[in-house]
Amino acid sequence: MTRENIVKTINGLLIEEFEIDEKLITPEAHLKNDLGLESLDFVDIAVIVQKEFGLTLKGEEMTSIRTLQNLYDYIEKCIQKK
C-alpha cells in the first residue's frame, strides 16, 4: 500500500461518504474545524480504515491526530509496522 493509495482511499471516503467539498480536502485540513467531522464520523473512519487497510487504530495514538496529514502519516506508519 503506497502513500498515494492511502491518500486516495481516505479522500474518497471524505468525498463520497461525508460529502465534503473536494476543495476543502488538503493535507493541512483540520479534521474537525475545517472538514467538520463529528464524533459519528470517527466511527466511519475506524470502520473504513479497518476494512481497507486491515488496521485497528489505537485510541491513545489517535489523540494526537488533528489534521489529514497526521492521519495519512499515522496509517502509513501502521502499515509499515505490520
Next chain:
Amino acid sequence: MATWKGKTRGGLTGYKIFVTVLKYSGLPSAYFLLRFVALYFFLFNPRSFSIIFRFYRKRFGYGFFKSVLSVYSNYYRFGQVLLDRIAVMAGFNARFNFTFEGEHYLRKMVEDKTGGLLISGHTGNFEMAGYMLERLKTEINVIMFDAEHEKIKEYLSTVADRNYRIIVIRDDNSHIFEINNALSNKQIVCIHGDRFLKGSKKMKSEFFGEDAFFPTGPFYMAMKFNVPVSFVFAMKEKKNSYHFFASPPKYYQQEGQQSKRDQTILKIIKEYICEMEKTVRKYPTQWFNYYNFWDKDDK
C-alpha cells in the same frame, strides 16, 4: 436543552463515612444511615425533587402523595445501588444473589467469538452488571464519562477495584477507536444509551409518551461495528439481590446511503426505548436521571 452535566452528587466526606460504615458494620448499617441521607436530599434538594416528582406524576400518573413518597424511595434506592457497588468493588463482606435472564445470549457472543455491544441506561446498577458479567470469562469494557469529582475518584480507587476495563469518553473521540479495538478483539463493550453531554449529537424519540433526546453515538456504533447488540439492565430486587436482563442480540446494518443513516439509528433507538421503558415500568424507583430528561420538561 435538557442535558446531563456529567457530575453525580455527593461529597468526599460522605463517601468516606459510608465506606467506613460498610467496612466495619456492613451493608445493613450503611442502609440505615442512608435513610437519613436520603431524607436530607429529599428535603433540601428542591431541583432534583421537582424533576423526580414530575417523573412520577407525569410518566406514571401517580397521585401527589404517592409521587412524594416515590421521590424518597428513588433517592433511597439510588443510595443503595451506590453502596452495593462500593461494597462489591471493595470486597467488603457483602453477599449478593444474582439472577440472570438472557445470559445465554451473552455466552453465545463469547463462545462464537463475535464480541458484542451491550447498551444499558441509568436505571438499576450499570456497574454491578460489570461484576455480574465476570462469569462470562471474557474481557468486559465499560464506557463512562470522566467528569466525576477528582477527589472522589481518587478516594474510591484506593478502597475499591474494578474487574472490568473503563473506556473514558473523551472530546477527541479517541474512545471510539478504543471501542472498535475492543470489539475487534471480540470483547464485550457496555455503554449507556440514555445520556449525552452538551454539544453531542442526539435524536428525538417518544419515551413514556413524550419526546426525549437520546445520544446517537451508541446506536451509530451499534449499526457500524457489525457486532451483535443487546440491551441490558441490572436491576436491584430485594435486599441483596440483582436481576440481570439481556435482550436477544441483533445485528443492525445501515439501510441505504450515509444520508439515510439517521433512519436506521432511530430504529435502533426505538427498540432500545421499548426495552428501557418496559424495565423502568417494572422498577419505577430505579430511574436515576436527575435532570430534565424530557424535552418539554425543560421549557
